[in-house]
Amino acid sequence: MNNLIAGLIKFRTQDYEEHKNLFCRLKRSQQPHTLFIGCSDSRVVPELITKSLPGELFVVRNIANIVPQYHHVLEQEAPMSATTACIEYAVNVLKVEQIIICGHSNCGGCGSIYLSDEELTELPVTKKWLELAQTVKTRVLKELDDPDDIMKREWLTEQINIVEQIKHLLTYPFIVEKYNKREIDIIGMYYTIESGEVFIYNALKGVFELAN
Incomplete structure (x- = not known):
């Protein structure tokens, strides 16, 4: 203290x-240009990574930087409501110009999607939240050549998760409308803690490229 x-x-x-x-x-007011959706991990500090000043970023943080699909909003599932409400407010009220989905290396949340139900018994709310990333798990296991290659599974999960959350953003009608009119941009970002490097997702190539 x-x-x-x-x-x-x-x-x-x-x-x-x-x-x-x-x-x-x-x-009396704020006009952030960016909605930053990141992981709650204490090692990830959005303003520090982006060198942003107060008032520039509207920040949403949760386990594994997950974006619930829009149908979860309609179902009003409690664990998802905070994140979805922030997205709605940032886009429709604050009129942000871009949305960043930022994942990172050594993400405990991404690693936890591979835990068994028994291992998550004492974390029922977390277990429910991680169910939103089951498509990520399925895709990784399909693409992974060696299931015992934990290091490769780790970074593959973290990066595929970012791409999946971008897809989830595009299930929100009000985001799709602005995105199609080029009134809002969506950016995938992968932060490597130990090196300080940040990689930006190139949707045309389907790869993350070092920001330089």
């Missing part, structure tokens, strides 16, 4: 003072 309090004081006396005018402008 002492470390957190020290951080709060440092923010107020240093970071806030440096950007005081910005915070004053943000007092």
